[in-house]
Amino acid sequence: MRLVLFFVSISCFTFGQKEIKLSSSIDKVTIFFQGAQVQHQKKTELSPGRQILVFEKLTDYIDPNSVQLKATGDLTILSVSTRKNYEDLKMSITEIEELNKRKNMLYDKDQLLRDEYAILQNDKNLLQINSDLKGSEVGMKVSELKEAYTFIHLKMLEIVGRQTVLIKELETLQKEINKVEQEIQTRQSKPVINFTEILVEVDVASATNSTFDFNYISPRASWTPYYDLRSDGIGKPVRLEAKALVNQSTGIEWKNVDLVLSTNDPYENSKEPILQEWYLNYNNYPQPKNVVGRNIPTFDYSGQKLRGEVIDASTGEPLAFAKVTFSNNPSVGAVTDFDGKFEVIVPKGERYLTASYIGFNAVQLAINAPYLKFFVQPQEVSLEEVVITSNKESSVRIQQDMRRNVSQIEGVQLSKRKKLNFLGSRERSESDTWEYRGDMAGEAEKLEEAKNVQTVISKKELRVEYAIQTKMTIPSDGQDQRVQISTYELPANYEYHAAPKLDPSVYLVAQVSGWEKLNLLNAESNLYFDGTYIGKTYIDVNSTKDTLSFSLGKDNKIQMERTKVKENSKIKTIGTRQKVDVSWEIKLKNNGGANIPIFIKDQFPISIVEDIKVKRGEFSEGKIADKSGIITWNFMLDASQNKILKFDYSVDYQKGYVLYLE
Secondary structure, eight states, X not given: OOEEEEEOOOOOOOTTSOEEEEOOOEEEEEEOSSOEEEEEEXXXXXXXXXXXXXXXXXXXXXXXXXXXXXXXXXXXEEEEEEEEEEEOXXXXXXXXXXXXXXXXXXXXXXXXXXXXXXXXXXXXXXXXXXXXXXXXXXXXXXXXXXXXXXXXXXXXXXXXXHHXXXXXXXXXXXXXXXXXXXXXXXXXXXXXXXXXXXXXXEEESSOEEEEXXXXXXXXXXXEEEEEEXXXXXXXXXXXXXXXXXXXXXXXXXXXXEEEEEXXXXXXXXXXXXXXXXXXXXXXXXXXXXXXXXXXXXXXXXXXXXXEXXXXXXXXXXXXXXXXXXXXXXXXXXXXXXXXXXXXXXXXXXXXXXXEEOTTBOOEEEEOOSSEXXXXXXXXXXXXXXXXXXXXXXXXXXXXXXXXXXXXXXXXXXXXXXXXXXXXXXXXXXXXXXXXXXXXXXXXOOOOOOOBOOOEEEEEOSSOEEEEESSOEEEOSSSOOEEEEEEEEEEOEEEEEEEOTTTOSOXXXXXXXXXXXXXXXXXXXXXXXXXXXXXXXXXXXXXXXXXEEEEEEEEOTTEEEEEEEOGGGXXXXXXXXXXXXXXXXXXXXXXXXXXXXXXXXXXXXXXXXXXXXXXXXXXXTTOEEETTTTEEEEEEEEOTTOEEEEEEEEEEEEETTOOOOOO
């Protein structure tokens, strides 16, 4: 047995050699903060001789420089390369013809109903013109008037009733037409599945059973850590649940794979910075910092064969002899064949391709796949107003406009845009188009609760890996999937904190220790206390503190009030100087049923101007930080206990200036 390790190389295969198609499932995926390493394994029997193995239908988003492959067996790997391919899932020409045939039958029926409506409208107009029963010369008898009136009345009822039925039938028929047209549009718009193939040229010495292990990196995946921090009550430990939001849009579902979450980022700059000489001169500028961003690979289609087709968006049928050109090289391009298909070699540096056809709007697409579908819309044509004049000097004004939906029928709203002839009927034409309005809003999918699975955490030299000990399935929809990494129970001390100068409320705080040994990551955390969601916080693992502090919300059972003691707060003016004495009082009351440790913080002002002099007074039972001027009171507040804290200060400054001293 020989074990061969081979990295990707760009090579030209001998085209006369036989290609052997192989499909391989995904065994393991290592997801980085950006990107994922996908691993495959394939066992196969090989016959002697040179041959090309094609591992097909891999994700279209492969970094070709990251492909690695090794094989066992009596063989030699000559070269490894990648190429693009596709699978067209469009419906067959027969299906298109059947749907268009059905659509045309509905058009015929629609036209018959419109013709009948027009005839009825003509009869109705004729009755209205001849509804004058007075007679021109000889008066009519009463019996003749009654008979004529009855005839006109019944005939008008019959006409109006039939027109009402026709309108309803036209509305129903139009819904059927729209449904067929939408089906054509939807089915014809099925995307082409693009994928990458890895081609391996091997020389097999003798018939052998070989195992191929290969992997590559795709940038279309990522994961983000987050935490759930839960406390079941005061005095109980805090449960820290480490979780991850995993997503991928590689186009291939990862089904029942071994999943590893890594803190590595293959696209992060890893080049060591080089410090250059620093020269000083007058009027010099700061040295520019060479900031290198993340280099996410994109596939260059230059020199590649690009295939595709041009389709009439109104009928779903291919357009023969459509022109396809490049943006920067209009003279380079191709013309579609009778099936609307084309092939063209992409010139260097080209990123966009344009399809055009006489009577249709041109469409431009980015070259981001080996097979492109162009859906071109017919151009709208508005005809001028036509006036037809008879010999009797009466004129009929008829508006011909392809953008009109209905021919003189009120109450029928049609999305089909048709050409109208001078009788108001509708004619089918090859340039008929329709509008499809889909509901693009869509409801946001809710994330499922993270699965409770075991995880093995490995601390490498430059990274940490979290190996999920359960097979996972991650769909290729770009949506976040919750994955649970591990759960920890951490000892916690519960305290009450307050800063009455900013907020009169008292907050319950959990002080958690032992977190620095858990290989945590910087991430947001959801807070839960006693089964209730409290809010969000952020875990900063770069902190130098031994404990992490989490606020669990307000406790309304603790009342606090900060007031200014007016009798001790005075303003004195001596010459050009002014002295202000300020005294504060903080009142607390514990209305709860337990003794609590509480921390209260307030502050003395700090002068940054020599002319402003601050004198600190009394601050009963408190401790002061000289540099910041912050006073901290730390004590136990017994149940139902009242307590008063006092502190004061004075400020001496130049008269005439304004200072805010509260």
